[in-house]
Amino acid sequence: MKMNSIFTFFTPKDKKFQPLFEQAGSNVLKIAEALLVVVTTTDLERRKEAIKEVERLEHVGDDITHTIFIELSKNFITPFDREDIHTLASAIDDIADYIHASAGNIELYQVTNIGDAMVKLAELLVEMCSDLEKAIKELRSFKNIRVIADACVRINSAENQADYVCNLAIARLFEFETNAIELIKQKEVLQTLEIATDKCEDAANVLESILVKNA
Amino acid sequence: MKMNSIFTFFTPKDKKFQPLFEQAGSNVLKIAEALLVVVTTTDLERRKEAIKEVERLEHVGDDITHTIFIELSKNFITPFDREDIHTLASAIDDIADYIHASAGNIELYQVTNIGDAMVKLAELLVEMCSDLEKAIKELRSFKNIRVIADACVRINSAENQADYVCNLAIARLFEFETNAIELIKQKEVLQTLEIATDKCEDAANVLESILVKNA
Amino acid sequence: MKMNSIFTFFTPKDKKFQPLFEQAGSNVLKIAEALLVVVTTTDLERRKEAIKEVERLEHVGDDITHTIFIELSKNFITPFDREDIHTLASAIDDIADYIHASAGNIELYQVTNIGDAMVKLAELLVEMCSDLEKAIKELRSFKNIRVIADACVRINSAENQADYVCNLAIARLFEFETNAIELIKQKEVLQTLEIATDKCEDAANVLESILVKNA
Incomplete structure (x- = not known):
């Protein structure tokens, strides 16, 4: 027996949370x-613009998260478990925050040496x-829950790859980088990107949990 | 419909949580x-005493948080949603922890060069x-929910300021500090202070959520 | 009145969560x-094998955590509060993650200088x-809740010790270590071990909360 099922016939077709989550998903992809763009362009002006765009989109994401939380406070009946809505919205918000932080650090620390590992991590994040x-x-x-299940499997696998890429890059830093300040910069950007991939996995885990509960 | 409303007429005037939260609020301000005092005094003896005071008050805060959690375990009926009580108590506890950690690091790392950014962050935390x-x-x-709403707005704005102050200070470190070990010390104290301001924002977000649910 | 008590007579003797938690507990001890072994052996080959074993056990732990979360999604009725099951499983998973991260960093950063503080922290973690x-x-x-209460008290005391050991070791690093890169390595391994002890305390806090609710 699931508590929610008691209320199922009360639940109107959800018109609040689904559109908000779709906005959040599309925004975090952007x-x-x-x-x-930040890590692949060699045009410093374009990099600066792309960092600004990351920042702008992170604010958009903040507003979406905030709206989801307010709706959650106002509505007792929700399409999925309240805790799943909260965790999913928080995870997507965290992905945006860590991507924002890594782009911000590239600017703040004036990181000029953007290596293959950072590019690979950014590519994994797009996927x-x-x-x-x-x-x-x-x-x-x-209707097609296979799509959700497959996406979760791919996200888990990408997170493993991201771990590997990040660890290898940091091992190389400790082996070859003799400038401690440069090492600090590189290490922090790499680790912040890697945390962003962890948060993608957190989001996938909630989706899997929603699948199990509603299958 | 809110689940809680079913039980409203059972709820005795809350005599447990409100006094505990007031203690927690007054303690975190102290x-x-x-x-x-730690970051503004130039008298090293007075700084040491102020660090000890931070430590003592952090223990007091721990006890208050612990009591709130125990009460939460013992009581099914609470004045606000259980999750809000838990999140608010945790956020206040986190503020205390990060302030304690930054004061502790100043002592541990023997940070002698306390710049304007650290002072500004401490001032923002007091506000x-x-x-x-x-x-x-x-x-x-x-009765006067405007007071709560206004406080939340001011806390959010102070958090933005704290972000800016911290980022600028770290950018300057990477630009001008050539001693890597000094850079590590300064960066960690600044970032720990900044996380303390994030936790203030988390606390404000719970207060806003309580407002929405009970307005 | 506790919500759960309404359902108590429905609850079959728990055959799902208890065995999973016992597996998780025995795995995290391993x-x-x-x-x-990683921090006490001087045989580099044996250290490498022990690091591999940590990694293998961390994957085993991941699977146990995952199974607990899936069971939680599938079952409305649980032996303890759902939030306690979630928090306890997460805390045990976090202990494993941080132990894994610290062993991983020892390999990744090629930390050769393993001092007394790291050994002491590992001993505290075993306890x-x-x-x-x-x-x-x-x-x-x-039946013997004294055992649980005593274990929680000892874990809290060990966490305080771990704090002290870690702080002292870091203070010494900043005092005596002139190689910034070596300082970064040592500091990160120490702090990761210390976070693992924090997570043990989180697990103990959930156990205490379960005690209070079910006493």
């Missing part, structure tokens, strides 16, 4: 894409956020 | 004030904790 | 023991995880 966006859209109909 | 304390007192009567 | 394992076993019968 942030990841802007980050990829993961694209999977997240697709999975979130599927929550609307729940 | 900690912030002691931190301000934010003072607003928190006021807002928490208003929870008692819920 | 991880701590493997970590102790704490051993207490956790004992306390978790007692949840099965709830």
Whole structure:
């Protein structure tokens, strides 16, 4: 017996949370894409603009998260468990925050040496956020839950890759970088990107939990 | 419909949580004030005493948090949503922890060069904790919710300022500090202070959520 | 009145969560023991194997945590509050993660200088995880709750010791270590170990909360 099932016939077709989560999913994908521009462009002016775009989108994401939390406070009846809505919204918000922090650190620390590992991590983040966006859209109909399950598997695998890429890059820093201040800069940007991939996995875990509960 | 409303007529006037939260609010303000002494005094003996005071008050705060959690375990009926009580108590505890950690690091790392940014962050923390304390007192009567709403707005704005101050100071460190070990010390104290301001914002967000639910 | 009590007569003798938590408890103790080998052996080959063992056990722990979360999604009725099950499983998972991270960093950063503080922290972690394992076993019968209470007290005291050991070691680093890169390595391993002890305390706090609710 699930508590929610008692209330199921009261639940109107959700018109509040689903659109907000779709906005959040599409926004976090845009942030990841802007980050990829930050780390792949060699045009410093374009990098600066892309960092500004990351920042702008992070504010948009903040507003979406805030609206989800306010709706959660106002509504007793929700399409999914309240805790899942809260955790999913928080995880997406965290992805945006850590992408924002890593782009911000690139500017703040004036990181000029952007290596392959940072590019690879940004590419993985684009893939993961694209999977997240697709999975979130599927929550609307729940007709093709395979899409959600597959996205979760791919996100988990990408997170493992991100771990590997980040660890290898940091091991190399400790082996070859003799300038401690440069090492600090590089290490912090890499680790912040890696935490962003962890948060993608957190989001995937909530989606999996929603699947299990509603399958 | 809210689940809680079913039980409203069972709820005795809360005599447990409100006094505990008021103690927690007043204690965290005292900690912030002691931190301000730590970073503004030039008398090393007085700084040492102020660090000890931060430590003592952090223990007092731990006891208050612990009592709130025990009461939460013992009572099914609470004046606000259980999750809000838990999150608010945790956020206030976190503010105290991070202020304690930054004061502790100043001693541990023997940071002697306390710049304007650290002082400004400590001042912002005093402002934010003072607003928190006021807002928490208003929870008692819920008569003047404007006070709570205004405090939340001011805390959010102070957090933005803290971000800016911290980022600027760290950018300057990377630009001008050539001693890596000194850079590590300064950066960690600044970032710990900044996290303390984030936790003030978390506390304000819970207060806002309580407002929305009970307005 | 407790919500759960309404459902008590529905609750079958728990056959799902208790065995999973016992597995998690026994696994995290094995991880701590493997970590102790990592930091005490002087045989580099044996250290490498012990690090691999930590990694292997961390994956085992991940699977246990995952199973607990899936069971939590599938079952409305649980032996303890859902939030306590979630928090306890997460805390044990975090202990494993941070032990894994510290062993991983020793390898990744090629830390060769493993001092007394790291050994002491690993010993404390073995003690704490051993207490956790004992306390978790007692949840099965709830006959001898003194065992749980005592374990929680010892874990809290060990966490205080860990704090002290870690802080002293870091203070010494800042006083005597002139190589900034070596300082970064040592500091990060020490702090990661210390966070693992914090997570043991989090687990003990949930156990205490379960005690209070079910006493």
